[in-house]
Amino acid sequence: xxxxxxxxxxxxxxxxxxxxxxxxxxxxxxxxxxxxxxxxxxxxxxxxxxxxxxxxxxxxxxxxxxxxxxxxxxxxxxxxxxxxxxxxxxxxxxxxxxxxxxxxxxxxxxxxxxxxxxxxxxxxxxxxxxxxxxxxxxxxxxxxxxxxxxxxxxxxxxxxxxxxxxxxxxxxxxxxxxxxxxxxxxxxxxxxxxxxxxxxxxxxxxxxxxxxxxxxxxxxxxxxxxxxxxxxxxxxxxxxxxxxxxxxxxxxxxxxxxxxxxxxxxxxxxxxxxxxxxxxxxxxxxxxxxxxxxxxxxxxxxxxxxxxxxxxxxxxxxxxxxxxxxxxxxxxxxxxxxxxxxxxxxxx
Ligand SMILES: [Zn+2]
Numbered sequence: 565x566x567x568x569x570x571x572x573x574x575x576x577x578x579x580x581x582x583x584x585x586x587x588x589x590x591x592x593x594x595x596x597x598x599x600x601x602x603x604x605x606x607x608x609x610x611x612x613x614x615x616x617x618x619x620x621x622x623x624x625x626x627x628x629x630x631x632x633x634x635x636x637x638x639x640x641x642x643x644x645x646x647x648x649x650x651x652x653x654x655x656x657x658x659x660x661x662x663x664x665x666x667x668x669x670x671x672x673x674x675x676x677x678x679x680x681x682x683x684x685x686x687x688x689x690x691x692x693x694x695x696x697x698x699x700x701x702x703x704x705x706x707x708x709x710x711x712x713x714x715x716x717x718x719x720x721x722x723x724x725x726x727x728x729x730x731x732x733x734x735x736x737x738x739x740x741x742x743x744x745x746x747x748x749x750x751x752x753x754x755x756x757x758x759x760x761x762x763x764x765x766x767x768x769x770x771x772x773x774x775x776x777x778x779x780x781x782x783x784x785x786x787x788x789x790x791x792x793x794x795x796x797x798x799x800x801x802x803x804x805x806x807x808x809x810x811x812x813x814x815x816x817x818x819x820x821x822x823x824x825x826x827x828x829x830x831x832x833x834x835x836x837x838x839x840x841x842x843x844x845x846x847x848x849x850x851x852x853x854x855x856x857x858x859x860x861x862x863x864x865x866x867x868x869x870x871x872x873x874x875x876x877x878x879x880x881x882x883x884x885x886x887x888x889x890x891x892x893x894x895x896x897x898x899x900x901x902x903x904x905x906x907x908x909x910x911x912x
Contacts, residue, residue: 585623587680590715590761591631591672592617592753593689594651599642609699611692612639613665614658615651616672617750619758620680625766627758631675632751636662650748665700669693673705682712685732685757687774694778695863709788709799710776715757718769735760775799777860780868787814795874796821802866806838806859809869818845818855821873827853831884834891844884845873852881 594615598605613635620629636658643655684690690712697704719735720726730738733747741759745752771793781787781801788799796819803809810816810833818827827845830852835841841857854876862868876884 587623587628587677588621588625588683588713588758588761589676589680590619590621590683590754590758591689591693592685592750592757593692594647594653594748594750595692596637596640596647597644598640599644606639609639609695611695612637613692613696614647614653614662615750616668617752617754618672618675619751619754620675620677621758621761625762627755629675630751630755631672633668633671634658634662635665635668638664652749665696666702669697669700669702682710683715683757683761684712685714685753686716686729687714687777690776691778694776704779708779708786709781710779711773712776713761713769713772714774715761717774718764718772719760721769721772722764732756732760739763777868777870778863780862784814791821794821795872798869798871798873800869800871802862802864802868804866806867809859809867810841810857815857815869815871816843818843818853818873820845820847820850820853820875822850822875823847825849831888833857834888836887836891836894842884842887844881847875850875852876854880854884 593613594617595611595613597611614637615634616631618631619627620631622628634657637655641655643653647653682690690710694704716729716732716735717726720729723730732753736743736756736759739760741756741763745755747753747756773790775788775790775797777799780799783801787801788797790797790799798814800809800812800815803812816833818829819825820827825847827847829843830846831842831844833841833843833855839859841855841859843855843857845853845855847853852875854874856872856874858870859867860870874880
């Protein structure tokens with residue numbers, strides 16, 4: 565088992581010495597979508613929450629409380645077949661036992677209390693929670709930026725490859741946790757997510773906080789800088805176009821994640837698909853630093869940037885040069901096609 569996992573007994577020993585301890589609210593949502601597909605989907609609410617389940621862990625990672633409520637839908641009056649298949653939920657039960665979203669969210673936030681970290685499996689639940697709140701005009705009581713723990717990401721980090729996201733079922737199986745509850749219902753999934761979190765070494769995962777992207781910074785002063793043990797991250801405000809984002813100096817700066825030096829670029833920013841951009845800077849003290857930009861569509865229009873900067877080894881530099889080579893070849897092909905078009909004055 566990788567080193568980041570530890571036994572719960574060790575974890576508690578560590579926590580008892582720490583006087584400032586927030587609670588952890590681990591929640592999971594089930595939602596419905598238009599049974600008639602995209603055409604009949606409501607733009608502002610593609611996923612309507614029908615169930616909220618959550619467990620509360622105290623600062624010593626003991627489960628101290630549970631929350632579970634059903635919500636009577638008002639937007640989609642039938643369950644999408646996939647939703648009923650996966651969750652085994654029934655519209656009749658939701659109508660009889662559910663409450664309105666506004667009531668449930670009010671009770672949920674009250675149950676959460678004052679000082680806590682949200683934890684979820686993946687990043688979607690926090691987005692959809694906020695989208696539903698916005699749809700029903702419920703105020704956001706959360707601080708901005710909203711930091712949380714993505715337990716799926718923490719688990720991937722613990723397994724040694726952050727890009728390989730595994731399902732909750734698989735994580736529970738890999739950790740040999742008791743499977744005495746079903747999966748794919750909100751409270752059970754929140755419970756299992758809490759169990760997975762309990763199995764990991766708090767001191768190792770604690771720095772790897774995630775930041776919510778539902779509400780990105782509105783102005784330059786609100787832009788977010790995060791430093792992790794092995795890389796740094798920057799989240800920009802939204803720009804009207806991708807080009808304008810890539811013209812911004814702060815967006816395109818490369819800073820060494822270890823000594824914060826502003827670096828000279830060895831490779832200027834380039835992109836293969838206009839979604840990801842790469843660049844390479846050289847730190848005189850720490851060697852090559854790879855910059856990577858993910859261009860993302862803002863919820864309220866425009867584009868914002870998530871930039872990571874990471875020191876890389878020889879293999880990392882080689883892979884970046886290969887990508888640039890690929891981009892140059894693509895560009896040559898594009899230019900050739902353009903020339904042929906011009907020659908014939910018609911599409912080729
Ligand atoms: Zn450096």
